[in-house]
Amino acid sequence: MDKKLDASFERVEKALAVLIDSMTKFTPSEKAANDVVKAERELFLGLEELEVHQRNVARIKQLKQETEALDAQTKQTISALWEMRKELVAVAPTRFSPAKEEKYPFTTQQLLDYARRISRNTLPPPGVTNGVDLSTAAPTTPDDQAATGPNASFATSIGGGGGGGGGSGQGTAASTPAPGVQDSFVSQVPSQSQTGATELPVHLKPAVNPLENAPFFTFPTIDRIRSGALAQYQDLINRGIDPKNYDPEEEERRIKQEEQDRKDAEERARQEREEQDRRMREERERMARERELARQQQQQQEGGMDRRGSVLAPGQAGGQPARAAPKQFTFLDEDDDDEDED
């Protein structure tokens, strides 16, 4: 571009120089003047072109800047994304406790079992009001009164014993107190007219309802706490026993077992003693018998000596021991004699 313009300028200068030269020589040339005009026109065209060129350059510059800015922005965005990703990865995921996350499946049977288990601690027995006046509040109609009053449920429980349909039985009784129905049942059920004729006197109510004025708690009473496992635990500590791994039942069994073992051992010892006594007694008796025998033999020998010259028959010598046997009871005879003497 520069070259082109330089050429245009040069041409204009040359044409101008030719013109001035011709003018200084006082021979103005028309051709030279036309050349100048032409050169000048070309110069203007070149300048216009330069202008366009400059504008384009400026535009290119601007676009370049814009590109750079966008590049920077892209880079920034990407780095921000990278940072964010890093942060996201770094964030420890919240772990919900299993209790909240997991579902504990249960069967209807389990639910009903639980309901039955807790009902004695959550639902007051019929007739128990805990001092709340049930007759004044919520129920709107006499029917409702009959259905919700504590006496009603009590009456249902005693009157409707024949079948599970307590509600139907109660409805019958409330509308038509049949003659066959128990007296207490009839008197307990508030009839629709509620005249008071069938109502028991106040002082008799406790007699038909053992739970009258009985308190109902939804928590274990102090007495129950005092008779529980924790109380036993404390009792063991008070007695100086370490409750860890100590089982009273096991201990009781162990003591019983020891007692039994001791008894068995005593029994065995007693039997052994008796056996020993028996053996000693037999031994003594045997020895006594031998002594007696020896004594008799000695006596006989002595007797034989006295009867000198007497000759024993051969058979008599063998019969001697047979005769000696009964003599072991000789002392008995002596005892008898003693007794006779007494």
Next chain:
Amino acid sequence: MASEPMSIGSSAQDPPPVPDATSQEPKYGGHTRFELELEFVQALGNPEYVNYLASRKFLQNPAFVAYLDYLQYWTRPPYLQYITYPTSCLKMLELLQVERFRKDILSPNLTHALVTEGMKAAVEWHRESLS
């Protein structure tokens, strides 16, 4: 109740296992930890008992407070199904986590109010459900 000093580190941090036929848990005075803790957490339902604990300064003991926090496993399955006094026991366990309540329950008036209101509510909720 035991009055010797307690320490936080002395108690096991995991709830005891749910009993089954084959478990061979160590016994404390003839009862497993499960049984003892179940009984204790239910006894907490009795405001008079909690008042007694407060009067013995148990509720001011950080170790005991930590134990109360630990006992909250009874509010979740599968332990929940073993509680037979759910209404008062669970509410009291919740209240006992609050420091203000642990101080206030020392008052006999509050204790009495809790007992009487509880008795009243036990009768009235049933009536409301019927009407």
